[in-house]
Amino acid sequence: MTAATPRPSQTTLITGASSGLGAEMARQLAARGHDLALCARRTERLEELRTEILAAHPERKVSVRALDVDDHDAVFEVFRAFRDEFAADGRAIDRVVVNAGIGKGAPLGTGRFDANRDTAMTNFIGALAQTEAAMEIFRAQDGGHLVMISSVSAKRGMPKAMTAYAATKAGVAHLAEGLRTELHSKPQYRISVIHPGFIISEMSDPNRKPGLLMASTERGTTAIVDAIVKEKKSVSVPGWPWTPVAAVLKVAPLGLVRKMV
Structure with a gap:
């Protein structure tokens, strides 16, 4: 009896992979047998991450490239x-994780349009460019898994410094839902929206301590990666406490929402 040919590992492309959730996703996906295409602005960190992953998993393929997602032409080129x-090795890009983003912002009308504009440009227009580039690849190969990293804050309009940020994360969630609606009859296309709650990362505050509402980078990313590999359509992570918190956010009176954040 002839042994079955081993199934090739999946290839996952992750943007914003040089630190925080993106870097930890890369580590955990490599540990689960995924090959990786990693891009971010800080190439020295990408190189360090590649060295670390290959030391732990020498059988993996890890490719890295510089990318600033605000350079929209570069998104398509990369x-x-x-x-x-990967095609040169007879492989495809199986999954794209649209992860790159920033968290700065300010209350509207307080003289910091620059911060809110930058957040909107990176988190929405940059994500749109990444989604266009990913779907160009997936349409050509007739299939693939698009993963959009949104936020629990997308569930409701947020006050103060979170207003523009939450709006961009709601926008990317709707981009994904629009694609899912369009491709509903084509199961070879899978669309996931991940809504992380508070997870310690370089963007949030790496010096915070884990608690009920603040997950460690490892725990929070494990929940994200679990949802990705299970190809969940839409999920808030970690499930506890963010699944019930997200449900409450959608219906809570505005006064309560203001107190919650």
């Missing part, structure tokens, strides 16, 4: 370069 590199 995604296509990854596609061509």
